[in-house]
Amino acid sequence: xxxRRFFSLTVLLTLTLGVPAGAGQGNMRLDSLFQALNTTTDAxxxxxxxxxxxxxxLDHPDPVMVRDMRAGVNSLNGEDYDSALHAFDAVVAxxxxxxxxxxxRAATHYMLGxxxxxxxxxxxxxxxxxxxxxxxVELGLVYLALGDEKPALRAFDAALxxxxxxxxxxxxxxxxxxxxxxTDL
Numbered sequence: 001x002x003x004r005r006f007f008s009l010t011v012l013l014t015l016t017l018g019v020p021a022g023a024g025q026g027n028m029r030l031d032s033l034f035q036a037l038n039t040t041t042d043a044x045x046x047x048x049x050x051x052x053x054x055x056x057x058l059d060h061p062d063p064v065m066v067r068d069m070r071a072g073v074n075s076l077n078g079e080d081y082d083s084a085l086h087a088f089d090a091v092v093a094x095x096x097x098x099x100x101x102x103x104x105r106a107a108t109h110y111m112l113g114x115x116x117x118x119x120x121x122x123x124x125x126x127x128x129x130x131x132x133x134x135x136x137v138e139l140g141l142v143y144l145a146l147g148d149e150k151p152a153l154r155a156f157d158a159a160l161x162x163x164x165x166x167x168x169x170x171x172x173x174x175x176x177x178x179x180x181x182x183t184d185l
Contacts, residue, residue: 034131057100084104106135136162140153140156149180152176156172
C-alpha cells in the first residue's frame with residue numbers, strides 16, 4: 001500500500017463530523033481522554049476514546065465553520081482537492097485558533113503535493129494542540145514523501161507516545177528503524 005493510499009484511507013476512516021458536547025481542542029475533558037488513551041490496553045476501548053477525541057477536535061460552536069469543515073472533508077474524501085483547499089482556507093481565515101482547520105488544510109496540501117504548505121500548517125496545528133497525534137502522523141507522512149526518514153520517525157514516535165494504539169504507524173516506525181539499523185552496519 002502506498003503512503004498516499006494509506007493516508008487517504010486514514011482520512012476516510014477518521015474524518016467524521018459528530019456533534020459532541022465539547023468545545024474543540026480547549027475542552028477540559030480531553031485531558032482525561034488522552035490519559036485513558038495512553039493507559040488502556042483494550043483496543044476496542046482505545047478506538048472509542050480516539051473517536052471521542054476526534055469529535056472534540058472537529059467540534060466548533062460556529063455553524064458556518066461546521067458547514068465549511070463538512071464541505072472540505074467531503075471534498076477531500078472525494079479527491080476534489082481544490083475545493084477542499086478553498087473550504088479549509090475559509091476555515092482557518094475565519095478562526096485561526098482552530099487547530100483542526102489547520103490540520104485538514106495540511107492534509108489537503110499533502111494530497112496536492114505541496115509538502116511545504118503541509119508542514120507549515122501541521123506545525124501551526126501542533127502549536128495550537130500539541131497532542132494532535134493525527135497531525136504528527138501526517139507530519140511523518142510528509143517527511144516520508146520527502147524521503148527524510150529521520151524526522152518522519154521522530155513524528156511517528158511522538159504520535160505513538162500520545163496514542164500508542166496506532167498500529168499502522170507503529171509498523172511504519174519499526175520499518176524505518178529496521179532500515180536505519182541496516183544502514184548503520
